[in-house]
Amino acid sequence: MRAEIQTTADAIAKSLDLLAQRMDRETAPHRLEEFNARVEDPTLWDNPEAAQKLMRDRQLLVDAMATYDGIAQELADNIELIELGELEGDAEIVSDAEAAITALRARAAKKELEALLDGEADANDTFLEINAGAGGTESCDWANMLARMYVRWAEKKGYKVELQSEQSGDEAGIKSASYKISGHNAYGWLKSESGVHRLVRISPFDSAAKRHTSFTSVKVYPVVDDNIEIEVKSSDIRLDTFRSSGAGGQHVNTTDSAVRITHFPTGIVVTSSEKSQHQNRDIAMKALKSRLYQLELDKRSTLVNEAHENAGDAGWGNQIRSYVLQPYQMVKDLRTGFETSDTKGVLDGDLDGFMGATLAMDVSGKSRAEANAE
Known part of the structure; x- marks a missing residue:
């Protein structure tokens, strides 16, 4: 893989590290299970404000997990395509995968910035x-x-x-x-x-x-x-x-x-x-x-x-x-x-x-x- 693309892939990996850190990826699946269990509680909407907050928090976690998994999978898939293209001498496959990684870098950088907005009142008007x-x-x-x-x-x-x-x-x-x-x-x-x-x-x-x-x-x-x-x-x-x-x-x-x-x-x-x-x-x-x-x-x-x-x-x-x-x-x-x-x-x-x-x-x-x- 060309040095320039390797540098881009490394930058995406750093963005993924920050995304994982901000959502506490190790505990995220367990927390989602807890959210899902609470959503199924028939008394949930007895307190509308608490219910709305729970639903918002759950959705934020779902979105964070989906963002991380999507970027990580796309990066892995395109690195694999580059390796396959280089092995088979297919310059078109390599070029398309490199372009995809370059575009992915911009999306990962944007999501990295958004992940920094997790202060107590950051989400507010x-x-x-x-x-x-x-x-x-x-x-x-x-x-x-x-x-x-x-x-x-x-x-x-x-x-x-x-x-x-x-x-x-x-x-x-x-x-x-x-x-x-x-x-x-x-x-x-x-x-x-x-x-x-x-x-x-x-x-x-x-x-x-x-x-x-x-x-x-x-x-x-x-x-x-x-x-x-x-x-x-x-x-x-x-x-x-x-x-x-x-x-x-x-x-x-x-x-x-x-x-x-x-x-x-x-x-x-x-x-x-x-x-x-x-x-x-x-x-x-x-x-x-x-x-x-x-x-x-x-x-x-x-x-x-x-x-x-x-x-x-x-x-x-x-x-x-x-x-x-x-x-x-x-x-x-x-x-x-x-x-x-x-x-x-x-x-x-x-x-x-x-x-x-x-x-x-x-x-x-x-x-x-x-x-x-x-």
């Missing part, structure tokens, strides 16, 4: 907050660009995107925006995006066409499931209503229906201004509980703590990623070293490479560059 930082109009425009980038990314994933609140910039762009993004593993994918994002470009608002640097912060919180108890005392919060300052026209609220909740112990402030006052209260309270839950997750994970410390003031020294449009084209993540010159693709939502590199680093403690150097 998520809230995404964007706040313009240092840079005035420049940063408001940059915040608007980032909002578009994440919406495009979510749409490509097939996720549902709901705008929770938005504050327009004085001249252009937005000062802030909050979204709820719904879909399997939405939080798991987006959690690595918390931090300050730095843009360097020729300003479209500067008549002298000078280069400007802008900062915008992004914060990500998991949507808390109903079965996760987060206590919020009424004495710890203040609820204010105000008139929304939306995009204008028929969408402007003409009554004080927008809601702001301030949580005194933590200083957290959440708002919702897109629906009726009753709905806004519900949305804002869910957002507050998600923020409080994120604080609890932070306490349990040093890596997450460090990521959120990086999401401090939106300015120099706190950025996690740089987007340079002038004098050259480059987007680089400062945590993992992952970079690309396809700035247009990134701003159009091609973010999986950056997210995948951070997920891999969270598991190994090393950047992708460090891991590849070993």
Whole structure:
């Protein structure tokens, strides 16, 4: 077998090792038997929430086992075909099997990344907050660009995107925006995006066409499931209503229906201004509980703590990623070293490479560059 194909096969084998580790392959058949026995219990649906969780967990295990077995069998079959083709001198068989192994590598790598999304809240929906930082109009425009980038990314994933609140910039762009993004593993994918994002470009608002640097912060919180108890005392919060300052026209609220909740112990402030006052209260309270839950997750994970410390003031020294449009084209993540010159693709939502590199680093403690150097 050619050295190049052997290297590809070895990479697939490493992906299989990680898949086996994440699902605990040795105990998987036994756990599936237990799931099946519980599914047959006639009292299962007496507790619908517990039953739904059991069915979800069972399906995740079934899918993980099927993925592992499918990739492993396809790899073995094609290696056998290569050996047979080489033995019989059939170049066409060898070529087809090599092409299949190359294609399998991409699928195995994708499944490997998905397997890393097994954190406590990774499967949940998520809230995404964007706040313009240092840079005035420049940063408001940059915040608007980032909002578009994440919406495009979510749409490509097939996720549902709901705008929770938005504050327009004085001249252009937005000062802030909050979204709820719904879909399997939405939080798991987006959690690595918390931090300050730095843009360097020729300003479209500067008549002298000078280069400007802008900062915008992004914060990500998991949507808390109903079965996760987060206590919020009424004495710890203040609820204010105000008139929304939306995009204008028929969408402007003409009554004080927008809601702001301030949580005194933590200083957290959440708002919702897109629906009726009753709905806004519900949305804002869910957002507050998600923020409080994120604080609890932070306490349990040093890596997450460090990521959120990086999401401090939106300015120099706190950025996690740089987007340079002038004098050259480059987007680089400062945590993992992952970079690309396809700035247009990134701003159009091609973010999986950056997210995948951070997920891999969270598991190994090393950047992708460090891991590849070993």
